[in-house]
Amino acid sequence: xxxxxxxxxxxxxTEIRVDKVTGTLIRAGVPSIINPDxxxxxxxxxxxxxxxxxxVTVISMGPPQASxxxxxxxGRGVDECILITDxxxxxxxxxxxxxxxAAAIEKxxxxxxIGGRQAIDGDTAQVGPQTAExxxxxxxxYVDKIMEVNxxxxxxxxxxxxxxxxxxxKLPCLLTTLSGMNTPRYxxxxxxxxxxxxxxxxxxxxxxxxxxxxxxxxxxxxxVHHTFTKDVTAxxxxxxxxxxxxxxxxxxxxxxxxxxTK
Amino acid sequence: MDFMLxxxxxxxxxxxxxxxxxxxxxxxxxxxxxxxxPRENVEKxxxxxxxxxxxxxxxGGAGADYLSYILAVEELSKKCGTTGVVLSxxxxxxxxxxxxxxxxxxxxxxxxxxCTGKKLAAFGLTEPNAGTDAAGQQTTAVKDGDxxxxxxxxxxxxxxxxxxxxxxxxxxxxxxxTHGISAFIVEKGMPGFTVGQxxxxxxxxxxxxxxxxxxxxxxxxxQLLGQEGKGFKIAMMTLDGGRIGIAAQALGIAQGAIxxxxxxxxxxxxxxxxxxxxxxxxxxxxxxxxxxxxxxxLVYQAAMAKENGQPYTYLAAEAKLxxxxxxxxxxxxxxxxxxxxxxxxxYPVERMFRDAKITEIYEGTSEVQRxxxxxxxxx
Amino acid sequence: xxxxxxxxxxxxxxxQRNGEIANVGYELISEARKLVASIPQMGFQVVGVLxxxxxxxKANDVIAHGADKVIVADHELLEGYSTQxxxxxxxxxxxxxxxxxxxxxxxxxxxxxxxxxxxxxxAGLTAxxxxxxxxxxxxxxxEALLLVTRPTFGGNLxxxxxxxxxxxxxxxIRPNVFSMDPVDTTRTGEVVAFTPDFKDxxxxxxxxxxxxxxxxxxxxxxxxxxxxxxxxxxxxxxxVEAVAEELGGAMCAxxxxxxxxxxSKDIQVGQTGKTVRPSLYIACGISGACQHVAGMEKSDxxxxxxxxxxxxIFSIANMGFIGDVKEILPLLKExxxxxxxx
Numbered sequence: 001x002x003x004x005x006x007x008x009x010x011x012x013x014t015e016i017r018v019d020k021v022t023g024t025l026i027r028a029g030v031p032s033i034i035n036p037d038x039x040x041x042x043x044x045x046x047x048x049x050x051x052x053x054x055x056v057t058v059i060s061m062g063p064p065q066a067s068x069x070x071x072x073x074x075g076r077g078v079d080e081c082i083l084i085t086d087x088x089x090x091x092x093x094x095x096x097x098x099x100x101x102a103a104a105i106e107k108x109x110x111x112x113x114i115g116g117r118q119a120i121d122g123d124t125a126q127v128g129p130q131t132a133e134x135x136x137x138x139x140x141x142y143v144d145k146i147m148e149v150n151x152x153x154x155x156x157x158x159x160x161x162x163x164x165x166x167x168x169x170k171l172p173c174l175l176t177t178l179s180g181m182n183t184p185r186y187x188x189x190x191x192x193x194x195x196x197x198x199x200x201x202x203x204x205x206x207x208x209x210x211x212x213x214x215x216x217x218x219x220x221x222x223x224v225h226h227t228f229t230k231d232v233t234a235x236x237x238x239x240x241x242x243x244x245x246x247x248x249x250x251x252x253x254x255x256x257x258x259x260x261t262k
Numbered sequence: 263m264d265f266m267l268x269x270x271x272x273x274x275x276x277x278x279x280x281x282x283x284x285x286x287x288x289x290x291x292x293x294x295x296x297x298x299x300p301r302e303n304v305e306k307x308x309x310x311x312x313x314x315x316x317x318x319x320x321x322g323g324a325g326a327d328y329l330s331y332i333l334a335v336e337e338l339s340k341k342c343g344t345t346g347v348v349l350s351x352x353x354x355x356x357x358x359x360x361x362x363x364x365x366x367x368x369x370x371x372x373x374x375x376x377c378t379g380k381k382l383a384a385f386g387l388t389e390p391n392a393g394t395d396a397a398g399q400q401t402t403a404v405k406d407g408d409x410x411x412x413x414x415x416x417x418x419x420x421x422x423x424x425x426x427x428x429x430x431x432x433x434x435x436x437x438x439x440t441h442g443i444s445a446f447i448v449e450k451g452m453p454g455f456t457v458g459q460x461x462x463x464x465x466x467x468x469x470x471x472x473x474x475x476x477x478x479x480x481x482x483x484x485q486l487l488g489q490e491g492k493g494f495k496i497a498m499m500t501l502d503g504g505r506i507g508i509a510a511q512a513l514g515i516a517q518g519a520i521x522x523x524x525x526x527x528x529x530x531x532x533x534x535x536x537x538x539x540x541x542x543x544x545x546x547x548x549x550x551x552x553x554x555x556x557x558x559x560l561v562y563q564a565a566m567a568k569e570n571g572q573p574y575t576y577l578a579a580e581a582k583l584x585x586x587x588x589x590x591x592x593x594x595x596x597x598x599x600x601x602x603x604x605x606x607x608x609y610p611v612e613r614m615f616r617d618a619k620i621t622e623i624y625e626g627t628s629e630v631q632r633x634x635x636x637x638x639x640x641x
Numbered sequence: 642x643x644x645x646x647x648x649x650x651x652x653x654x655x656x657q658r659n660g661e662i663a664n665v666g667y668e669l670i671s672e673a674r675k676l677v678a679s680i681p682q683m684g685f686q687v688v689g690v691l692x693x694x695x696x697x698x699k700a701n702d703v704i705a706h707g708a709d710k711v712i713v714a715d716h717e718l719l720e721g722y723s724t725q726x727x728x729x730x731x732x733x734x735x736x737x738x739x740x741x742x743x744x745x746x747x748x749x750x751x752x753x754x755x756x757x758x759x760x761x762x763x764a765g766l767t768a769x770x771x772x773x774x775x776x777x778x779x780x781x782x783x784e785a786l787l788l789v790t791r792p793t794f795g796g797n798l799x800x801x802x803x804x805x806x807x808x809x810x811x812x813x814i815r816p817n818v819f820s821m822d823p824v825d826t827t828r829t830g831e832v833v834a835f836t837p838d839f840k841d842x843x844x845x846x847x848x849x850x851x852x853x854x855x856x857x858x859x860x861x862x863x864x865x866x867x868x869x870x871x872x873x874x875x876x877x878x879x880x881v882e883a884v885a886e887e888l889g890g891a892m893c894a895x896x897x898x899x900x901x902x903x904x905s906k907d908i909q910v911g912q913t914g915k916t917v918r919p920s921l922y923i924a925c926g927i928s929g930a931c932q933h934v935a936g937m938e939k940s941d942x943x944x945x946x947x948x949x950x951x952x953x954i955f956s957i958a959n960m961g962f963i964g965d966v967k968e969i970l971p972l973l974k975e976x977x978x979x980x981x982x983x
Contacts, residue, residue, distance in 0.1 A: 013794045025798055075273055098760055121794055124768035125752045129724075130760035138845035139724055141753045155849070160749045166850040173845070187277040188311040189324035196270050221765030221807040225788060227800045238961035240950070243968035250923075250944060250969075251976035253960065257942070258771075259866065259888065259921050260980045261817055529938065530931045531953065608896075608913050608932060 006115035036179035037116025074195035075187035096219030098130035128176035278337035290342035293468030314377025322377035339514025343617030344468035350507035356383020363488035384425035386416035403432035422472035443493035465616035509581040512589035512621035519596040583631035586621035652740035665746030694720035704830035747813035765804030866890025873926020880970035911936035929954030
């Protein structure tokens with residue numbers, strides 16, 4: 001069985017803060033990590049590999065620096081890492097990204113594709129379903145447990161708002177995984193040593209059979225109009241007022257900050 | 263001369279640091295408080311293939327270098343001195359002599375289980391009357407046909423009872439002094455081999471430290487490690503490598519204390535401002551970090567010398583002497599900077615302070631290291 | 642001449658399960674009404690899209706909630722949610738009726754369906770919008786360009802996204818972001834039946850079993866809103882909890898409260914407890930010892946209530962209130978309830 005796992009390198013958004021003076025994002029010193037939902041997918045793929053001898057290929061799209069992250073995935077025991085990288089892909093939204101990923105996936109071949117539900121930088125949760133659409137294969141999103149895999153199908157548990165569904169999907173199909181579903185293994189010393197004799201395979205625009213208008217900025221129907229950072233209070237203010245006024249001021253502030261919605 | 267870690271070392275360090283942060287740190291206080299062997303950490307180390315780091319792949323090891331193993335001890339010890347010494351005693355005291363001095367048959371028999379962590383190793387040299395003066399061994403192995411009969415008691419043995427394989431030193435010929443000492447591989451469960459009571463210690467309280475008691479333990483000649491009479495040399499060479507591990511443990515404890523104290527001084531306010539704004543705090547911190555960094559260079563230098571097959575007895579002694587004393591000094595200062603809070607078990611620095619002390623004592627006291635260093639100088 | 646000939650109206654996907662319509666669909670219809678009202682010159686309508694089996698009678702509810710028209714696809718293959726059959730149907734509806742924009746709730750279902758449909762249509766889709774406006778400058782050119790704002794980078798950065806070149810403009814919106822207008826049962830509207838044409842009726846994905854979710858204990862490290870109780874709030878922990886509940890958050894506690902036996906260790910914040918970084922942390926009767934602060938100082942916004950004007954907590958709080966938590970909390974709870982209604 002050939003499993004492909006889609007992985008994105010992201011800034012650790014829990015470490016990102018807004019500069020309280022300039023109102024801009026403080027990105028310096030923010031570590032890059034493997035997107036948590038994707039890492040859960042890698043762990044599931046490695047578990048299937050241990051049980052069935054499946055071959056696990058990781059595909060990532062990103063800048064050349066992302067190859068360091070892929071080396072670390074070799075250190076966890078995956079069989080093959082591919083980085084899709086080209087200036088032509090810059091500025092891609094999920095529509096263009098899914099077209100690009102699908103083109104690479106077709107080249108590699110697959111029985112099962114696993115991707116994280118969403119990335120912690122963009123939080124769109126769109127790349128998985130859109131890639132499945134491009135490949136014209138079924139999808140199951142929000143998977144929190146892979147229960148059984150055989151040559152024909154996969155049985156999973158999907159986590160919804162108030163319920164869970166046990167779902168059987170015919171292969172080939174695409175699953176999107178949730179970070180809480182497992183504890184991803186660490187790297188291990190043997191695979192770290194071996195990773196230095198393995199190459200991260202690079203795929204560029206020229207390697208993919210895809211028209212230029214489908215990738216990058218040109219292939220992206222959504223455009224960023226403008227961005228702004230959230231409002232953070234820099235000052236510390238202490239109030240000495242009657243309890244009723246204090247309660248009113250707190251509620252008013254929370255309403256303004258959209259913490260109290262409705 | 264390259265002072266930078268290679269990409270491979272950096273990736274190893276990342277693994278060790280992540281494991282230490284996520285698994286070792288949350289258990290450290292409990293392991294200390296309950297004087298409990300951190301078996302779950304050993305299991306995790308096994309999953310991460312950390313129990314045979316510097317040994318070749320053919321024997322089940324990772325096939326990495328000695329510095330990678332040293333980085334593991336350092337990173338673990340930043341969070342838990344106990345876990346650091348479990349790995350150190352297993353790797354450089356228990357497993358290494360079998361790798362270095364064992365026959366091919368012995369290596370094939372023991373190393374795969376030890377390197378993959380299926381079994382844990384230990385080393386037994388110290389006796390009630392043979393500490394720093396290790397030559398005064400009273401444990402005996404008397405020849406009986408093709409076998410040896412082992413009798414005697416070892417004390418303060420790290421990983422005692424938890425380990426499955428022990429490298430034990432005994433007199434095979436008292437008349438020859440140190441040349442009458444031989445090394446043996448003894449397995450847990452051999453008739454007549456028992457583990458005595460657990461020592462109550464100041465620090466590294468989760469480390470299993472006990473007596474080993476040998477009462478007419480029958481060992482076949484296959485259990486003899488190296489040649490008869492070469493035991494003292496094997497012990498000394500093993501300790502040379504082990505000292506780098508203990509130096510790394512001391513280094514880790516020192517850095518771990520600094521890592522705790524820095525955020526504390528930034529948030530702790532006295533006289534209306536964070537205590538990090540006081541020059542005394544700043545100067546103390548600078549001194550602590552400079553000494554720890556200097557210790558790190560000595561430790562890595564010794565590890566690289568061993569890896570490259572250069573003489574390292576002297577370098578290992580320097581590294582251990584300096585790192586151990588730095589660990590004591592840095593942990594003492596860390597508590598002082600944190601004041602009353604630092605003295606309580608709410609914060610880990612008091613444990614680090616207690617854990618640091620042993621690094622000046624075991625695998626050769628600081629005095630022994632000074633003897634080794636000056637001996638080399640005055641040769 | 643309109644830029645996108647033939648594309649008009651704002652469509653809303655009305656999500657239903659077992660014949661029960663999720664509120665988010667009505668919230669989006671209410672918001673869509675405001676949007677069409679902001680561009681009267683375009684003459685747009687609000688159209689609900691309802692998929693299911695034996696759901697046609699629900700169309701009037703959709704109209705009562707503000708839709709001018711409802712397109713209903715009533716088919717046995719649409720009985721339960723299926724990515725395959727829902728995506729086929731929705732794509733055909735969009736291709737047939739050409740909506741100018743299409744809004745879907747950012748529910749598990751919506752986030753499964755909308756991206757799939759957007760990809761098939763090569764339409765732009767903005768996820769998890771928190772605000773939608775129409776660019777008034779473009780209206781004169783006959784274009785209703787949606788300005789869709791959404792949070793990224795864990796809520797630290799907001800991006801306003803547009804789809805200037807493609808139609809429909811698609812967006813998913815989280816539940817509870819927009820408010821739902823009152824029902825008006827006197828409203829009338831058009832109900833249009835749509836018959837989907839499935840390219841393949843063989844289901845590739847089958848739901849074998851549906852299980853109710855087991856509610857597990859609260860993990861305070863994952864809570865976005867925390868109300869922390871210190872020793873000064875020990876005699877009104879019920880109020881701390883009530884305020885937390887009103888805000889949709891959870892209660893946590895300082896070490897003192899845990900040591901005194903008033904709270905479980907699981908919810909302890911601080912050096913010897915857990916480290917949290919919620920969007921909002923309300924510290925009630927917490928003095929602000931280093932021990933505690935180490936576990937919560939990275940919270941985005943800290944509000945502190947303490948009787949002692951000298952309490953250390955005031956030095957790190959964005960808003961500090963000198964006062965008795967026992968007096969303020971009950972009033973705060975009422976104010977929150979009032980603010981929610983407002």
